[in-house]
Amino acid sequence: MSDMDAALETFAQEAEELLLDMENSLLILEDTPDDSETINSVFRAMHTIKGSSGLFGFNIIVAFTHEAETVLDQVRNGERHINNELISALLDCKDHTIKLLEHCFNDNSAELPAELQAISLKLISQLTGKTEQQLTANHDDLHIEKESSEISADNWLISLEFKTDAFRNGMDPLSFIRYLKTLGDIEQIISTATDLPSGEAMDPESCYLQFKIVFKSDASKQMIEDVFEFAADDCDIKILPPNSKVEHYTELLEDLPEDNVERLGDILIKIGALTVNDVKKAIKNQTEHKNDDDKPKPLGEILIEQKVVSPEIVDEALKKQQQTKQKVASESTYIRVDSNKLGQLINLVGELVISGAAMNLMVERHGLSDVEEVAVSMNTLVSDIRDTALELRMVPIGETFSRFKRVVRDVSKELNKNIALSITGGETELDKTVVEKINDPLTHLIRNSLDHGIESPEERLAVGKEAQGNIQLNAYHDSGHIVIQIVDDGGGLNSEKILAKAIANGLVSEEDTLSQQEIFNLIFEAGLSTKQQASSLSGRGVGMDVVKRNIEALRGSVSISSQEGLGTTITIQLPLTLAIIDGFMVETEQERYIIPLSMVDECVEMNSKEWEIDSQQHYVNLRGEVLPYLHLGEYFHNGRGQAVKSTNRESLVVVSFGQSKVGFVVDNLHGEHQTVIKPLGKVFESLKGITGATVLGDGNVALILDVQGLMQVAIKDRDSHSTLLTA
Amino acid sequence: MPIQSLVKEGVTEVTIEDEMTIYTALEQKNELSPYCQPDVHLQINLSKVSDIDSAGLQILLFLKQESSTLNFKLSLIEHSQAVVEVLELLNLGSHFGDPIVISADWGKS
Numbered sequence: 001m002s003d004m005d006a007a008l009e010t011f012a013q014e015a016e017e018l019l020l021d022m023e024n025s026l027l028i029l030e031d032t033p034d035d036s037e038t039i040n041s042v043f044r045a046m047h048t049i050k051g052s053s054g055l056f057g058f059n060i061i062v063a064f065t066h067e068a069e070t071v072l073d074q075v076r077n078g079e080r081h082i083n084n085e086l087i088s089a090l091l092d093c094k095d096h097t098i099k100l101l102e103h104c105f106n107d108n109s110a111e112l113p114a115e116l117q118a119i120s121l122k123l124i125s126q127l128t129g130k131t132e133q134q135l136t137a138n139h140d141d142l143h144i145e146k147e148s149s150e151i152s153a154d155n156w157l158i159s160l161e162f163k164t165d166a167f168r169n170g171m172d173p174l175s176f177i178r179y180l181k182t183l184g185d186i187e188q189i190i191s192t193a194t195d196l197p198s199g200e201a202m203d204p205e206s207c208y209l210q211f212k213i214v215f216k217s218d219a220s221k222q223m224i225e226d227v228f229e230f231a232a233d234d235c236d237i238k239i240l241p242p243n244s245k246v247e248h249y250t251e252l253l254e255d256l257p258e259d260n261v262e263r264l265g266d267i268l269i270k271i272g273a274l275t276v277n278d279v280k281k282a283i284k285n286q287t288e289h290k291n292d293d294d295k296p297k298p299l300g301e302i303l304i305e306q307k308v309v310s311p312e313i314v315d316e317a318l319k320k321q322q323q324t325k326q327k328v329a330s331e332s333t334y335i336r337v338d339s340n341k342l343g344q345l346i347n348l349v350g351e352l353v354i355s356g357a358a359m360n361l362m363v364e365r366h367g368l369s370d371v372e373e374v375a376v377s378m379n380t381l382v383s384d385i386r387d388t389a390l391e392l393r394m395v396p397i398g399e400t401f402s403r404f405k406r407v408v409r410d411v412s413k414e415l416n417k418n419i420a421l422s423i424t425g426g427e428t429e430l431d432k433t434v435v436e437k438i439n440d441p442l443t444h445l446i447r448n449s450l451d452h453g454i455e456s457p458e459e460r461l462a463v464g465k466e467a468q469g470n471i472q473l474n475a476y477h478d479s480g481h482i483v484i485q486i487v488d489d490g491g492g493l494n495s496e497k498i499l500a501k502a503i504a505n506g507l508v509s510e511e512d513t514l515s516q517q518e519i520f521n522l523i524f525e526a527g528l529s530t531k532q533q534a535s536s537l538s539g540r541g542v543g544m545d546v547v548k549r550n551i552e553a554l555r556g557s558v559s560i561s562s563q564e565g566l567g568t569t570i571t572i573q574l575p576l577t578l579a580i581i582d583g584f585m586v587e588t589e590q591e592r593y594i595i596p597l598s599m600v601d602e603c604v605e606m607n608s609k610e611w612e613i614d615s616q617q618h619y620v621n622l623r624g625e626v627l628p629y630l631h632l633g634e635y636f637h638n639g640r641g642q643a644v645k646s647t648n649r650e651s652l653v654v655v656s657f658g659q660s661k662v663g664f665v666v667d668n669l670h671g672e673h674q675t676v677i678k679p680l681g682k683v684f685e686s687l688k689g690i691t692g693a694t695v696l697g698d699g700n701v702a703l704i705l706d707v708q709g710l711m712q713v714a715i716k717d718r719d720s721h722s723t724l725l726t727a
Numbered sequence: 728m729p730i731q732s733l734v735k736e737g738v739t740e741v742t743i744e745d746e747m748t749i750y751t752a753l754e755q756k757n758e759l760s761p762y763c764q765p766d767v768h769l770q771i772n773l774s775k776v777s778d779i780d781s782a783g784l785q786i787l788l789f790l791k792q793e794s795s796t797l798n799f800k801l802s803l804i805e806h807s808q809a810v811v812e813v814l815e816l817l818n819l820g821s822h823f824g825d826p827i828v829i830s831a832d833w834g835k836s
């Protein structure tokens with residue numbers, strides 16, 4: 001029975017993905033109703049679910065999806081037009097299918113609840129109500145008429161038409177034919193000179209010869225074409241494969257892997273039915289004749305016209321191409337891999353990186369120059385493996401983003417608002433676990449924007465905005481982090497209202513003077529809600545404080561900026577959660593630290609004369625810029641060994657995160673280092689300024705700096721000093 | 728003098744005493760063209776053709792074509808080994824319709 005369970009689970013996952021695809025496709029269809037590829041994908045979703053449900057005996061689902069499938073088939077065949085009502089009905093169908101699936105997964109034998117039954121009936125009538133007659137209309141399957149082949153059985157047919165200048169260019173057609181004989185048997189040869197002029201007009205140095213050769217050989221088309229390689233410029237060569245080859249090609253076509261969509265020409269070259277030259281010629285022909293018609297002729301037709309390939313093969317190849325297209329379209333994910341296995345792989349790669357570093361150290365220590373070369377190339381491989389392994393976990397955020405299209409659509413209908421969602425940066429990649437965990441906070445933030453941010457069309461028109469509100473979801477990479485922005489052009493935040501509420505709730509006292517930014521940030525505090533009335537949308541029990549907590553749990557940060565009347569921007573910054581990073585190793589007080597390389601801006605010498613170091617307030621003048629700095633040795637070692645420090649030459653590592661910049665003062669710079677992040681145990685959880693540790697090649701431990709945290713310390717440090725001074 | 732001719736019993740026999748290649752094609756065409764007259768019997772002796780290529784073959788094809796347009800009789804006699812080989816390769820023996828005598832002296836090719 002366990003086999004069955006596993007199969008069921010696969011089906012459940014597959015169905016979920018299919019339905020999600022279907023939803024996305026339907027939403028795309030709203031804008032482009034004629035996109036046949038998208039209609040096909042909707043159809044496929046219903047069709048596949050119907051098929052698989054039948055397998056498991058989920059008759060309820062079969063009956064329901066069958067109706068949807070029929071309607072979609074009509075749409076696909078152009079018998080029915082797609083419109084917004086149909087899309088809405090189909091979206092409901094999708095939701096209903098999920099419910100039916102849940103029902104069947106829980107207990108297939110149980111009677112379908114009357115409620116679901118009623119919805120089924122309603123949706124079916126919605127779908128098919130008007131088109132009962134068309135329902136019976138059946139459609140003929142496309143069948144391709146196969147032309148009878150002209151090729152004599154089992155032989156190649158080679159046609160050579162030499163150009164008049166062939167002799168002058170040093171060609172001797174005879175020598176090609178002689179050479180051809182080495183590849184096989186010439187069964188029949190017809191030599192003609194049909195254009196041979198008579199009398200004076202005949203130029204004995206021009207070539208008027210043509211040959212038609214029936215050739216028996218096991219050689220490949222490429223080999224045969226190679227015979228005439230040198231003549232290619234002076235001769236029109238056409239090589240038609242024998243019948244048996246046609247079958248052979250057909251077989252090869254069937255065996256081609258269906259993993260990516262290729263162009264027709266490429267497919268035919270791959271199976272050897274055509275040579276690169278054939279295709280080039282055909283494409284040239286295609287582009288040359290483009291101007292005659294509006295539409296260029298299909299490549300397949302040109303190839304058949306040029307008699308370089310038989311129609312059967314082209315048909316077969318096109319069929320194959322179509323199949324591959326469908327398969328690729330339906331498979332957005334290729335292999336399901338247990339994420340634990342991936343985690344294990346990444347751990348192993350981490351160990352590999354460490355032992356690679358250890359090896360390098362040994363090579364360096366013993367000065368083995370010949371080993372060094374090997375070590376260098378191995379290092380390159382190790383870092384390639386590292387990058388690839390990490391990439392396995394990376395997924396584009398676009399899929400998560402596009403889910404919100406449905407949210408925005410449904411919610412705006414519910415609220416009678418007109419809201420458009422635009423998405424940019426969907427291709428930005430980040431770790432799968434982060435993507436999963438960011439989904440809920442994002443949903444909440446977007447619902448918030450929909451509910452409270454964007455005003456109703458009337459209100460918008462009254463303040464001179466367009467009736468349609470806009471929400472923008474944006475993602476991009478920024479120095480080792482991913483930044484997600486939710487921008488709306490709604491009413492913005494009312495800082496007075498927030499402050500009043502916060503005072504009422506006792507979050508702040510009336511005497512506190514808060515900056516605009518600080519007031520906005522109060523939104524993320526627990527117990528603060530400016531909602532005038534509760535709505536069904538925000539009833540998820542997730543407040544903004546939970547959103548903030550969730551994001552901080554991912555080592556990220558969230559900030560908000562707003563302008564009243566113009567809109568609100570919420571910015572989320574998240575680390576890419578890499579188990580392995582490129583680090584920059586520094587040393588201070590004989591202790592090594594790693595700074596994420598992506599955050600390092602520059603390294604300069606800590607030179608007191610040049611930088612106008614203010615050791616009291618802890619800042620330097622970096623080319624006219626006030627840069628707070630933190631003495632890592634003082635911070636972590638509490639100033640132990642300060643006497644040594646003054647004699648040493650120190651360096652300043654300038655790091656940046658978001659908008660702010662800070663300098664770290666260290667004793668030594670060790671350069672780039674591949675860093676495997678090892679989380680610190682629970683005991684060290686409260687340590688500030690450290691996010692993890694890594695094992696160095698020599699077995700020592702280096703601590704990884706929490707740049708974000710240290711920055712705050714550095715900036716606060718400076719502020720406290722300055723307030724002390726001014727006080 | 729690559730071409731020798733003699734007239735005997737109404738038959739003009741021309742012997743080509745050279746290779747028939749692209750290098751000789753122009754010359755041979757010019758020399759052979761005057762023999763192409765209506766109602767003659769032109770016999771071409773190919774015994775001394777040491778080598779023949781496509782251009783040479785084309786001359787023979789040209790003469791054959793002229794014979795039918797100008798209405799004279801063309802026969803090729805005493806084909807050399809090189810000529811036979813090409814005619815066989817291109818399956819042109821029947822096109823010219825002349826009996827080919829294969830000498831026993833020719834090495835197997």
